[in-house]
Amino acid sequence: MVSRTIPVDPFDLVLFGATGDLARRKILPSLYRRFLAGQMPDTARVIGAARSELSNEEFRDLVREALAEFVSKAKTDKAAIDAFVAQCSYIAIDAKGDGGWSDLKQMVREDAIKAFYFSVAPSIFGALADKLRSHGIACDNSRLVVEKPFGTDLKTAKKLNADLAASFREDQIYRIDHFLGKETVQNLMAVRFANVLFEPLWNERYIDHVQITVAETVGVGGRGSYYDKSGAMRDMVQNHLMQLLCLTAMEPPAAFDPDRLRDEKLKVIRALDPVPLKDVVRGQYKSGPEPSYIEDAENADSKTESYIALKIGISNWRWKHTPFYLRTGKRLTKRMSEIVVQFKETPHSIFDRDDGSTANALTIRLQPDEGIDLSVTIKEPGPGGMRLTNVPLDMSFADALGADDAEMPDAYERLIMDVIRGNQTLFMRGDEVEAAWAWTDPIINAWEAQGDKPKQYPQGSSGPEEALALLLRDGRRWRDLED
Incomplete structure (x- = not known):
């Protein structure tokens, strides 16, 4: 399988927060890899902007250091790095004052696409947007990229x-969620809407339940004070897991068009049932090989969850009787993100009950090994009667692409290029964000009113025991994180 690289038009990307961690880890390396692939033209420019007083050469040294640390050896090419770094420049900007804005206006070109990337705290989004417009730097064809969190509740x-x-129209604003840039997430739409095999079965008549899991082995050390004001519900469920749920549950859009697709996602969010506290499990990791959550958060009285599991219902014709189980947590046994669509048992089995057959399941793996597999029941090879076994029809994207292309593009690579192309398909719309918070807020308010502390769970486990009971009471089980 050979992927095509289609170059984008010349652009100026102004990266606010260019000296920050996200810029170093993700944004700058992603731009370099697109340059190396031939998608970013030689006339494109990256303009770093931040408070620090740096010369162009000092910023270019910072870019080189970021590429050395976060780009694989296979993608490291000295000539390409030199050429890419030569397209980078820097300007010191005062977000709330007038320092640097006139110089920035002189730097950006009128005849190139202008994209402004806010890799900064949301508290200064408004001030930066206002400065871009009031100084005449942004125009009607400019694009604005903003990182989460998109508020902390509906009001914010x-x-x-x-x-x-x-300062900007809705069609100019790109709210970035890196989960939507993952190859497997987009393939979920292809599997559903480009194949006659699945869509007729994609409903409550044939699907028993859906599990969405984002498990992490890391804790919150280093960002504990920030995380303690957020928690797993705000940090992960309201955005990342919500997007995965919407793409799994939405109706087929009339066309693969940004607004039509986002219209269907919005319908899913508005159809979500209120979640009672009995269908919510919150947890905190205990002390183990690493410090406990409360030690990382430096708050002995913390009631913030590092783990959450929920049972969610959707009140529409397609999903009325099919529950969606979501879970995400820190310091779990394995780093894994996946969607499991568990089909129902056959209406009648002609084989013995203990023959080993199980219901089919479609698993969409987002990380660490992106791919899709479908479990099917077959006869176990050899004599001895009709013994059945479950086997996966597996497609790993790394294998399908071949050894030379085994390194999958980072989600940020696709999303940044989509910004330059003006394609908002994989970005969230404002009303979608607000609808997600309107559903999330009552859940958070309910547990805050109750005042209970999250359940403790061991580091390296699958989470609190209460999360197992959430499915067991329905006669179901979580997919083992070790599978």
Whole structure:
């Protein structure tokens, strides 16, 4: 399988927060890899902007250091790095004052696509957007990229949207969620809507339940004070897991068009049932090989969850009787993100009950090994009667692409190039963000009113025992994280 690289038009990308961690780990390396692949033209420019007083050469040294640390050896090419770094420049910017804005206006070109990437705290989104517009730097064809969190509740999300809308139109705003840039997430749409095999079965008549898991082995050390004001519900469920749920559950859009696709996702969010506290399990990792959550958060009285599991219902014709189980947590036994679509048993089995047959399951793996597999029941080879076994029809993207292309593009690579192309398909719309918070807020408010602390769970486990009971009471089990 050979992937095609289609170059984008010349652009100026102004990266606010260019000296920050996200810029170093993800944004700058992703731009370099697109340059190496031939997608980023030689006339494109990356303009770093931050508070620090740096010369162009000092910023280019920072870019080189980021590429050395976060780009694989296989993608390291000295000539390409030199050429890419030569396209980078820097300007010191005062987000709330006037310092640097006139110089920035002189730097960006009128005849190139202008993209402004806010890799900064959301608290200054509005100020930066206003400066870009009031200084005449942004134009009607400019694109604005903003990172999460998109608010901390419905009220703050509405204010953030209003602040951005004061300077940019909705069709200019790209709210980035890196989960949507993953190859497997996009293949979920292809599997559903480009194959006659699955869509007729994609409903409550044939699907028993859906599990969405994002498990992490790391804790919150280093960002504990920030995370303690957020928690797994705000940090992961309201955005990342919500997007995976929407893509799994949405109706087929009339066309593969940004607004039509996002219209269907919005319908899913608005159809989500309220979640009672009995269908929510919150946890905190205990002390183990590494410090406990409360030690990482430096808050002995913390009631913030590092783990959450929920049972969610969707009140529409397609999914009325099919529960969706979501879970995410820190310091778990394995780093894994996947969607498991568990089909129902056959209506009648002609084989013995203990023959080893199980229901089919479609597993979409987002990380660490991106791919899709479908479990099917077959006869076990050899004599001795009709013995059945379950085997996967497996497609690993690394294997399918071949050894030379085994390194999958980072999600940020696709998303940044989509910004330059003006394609909003994989980005969240303002009303979608607000609808997600409108569903999330009552759940958070309910447990805050109750005042219970999260359940403790061992590091390196699958989470609190109570999360197992969430499915066991329905006669189901979580997929083992070790599978």
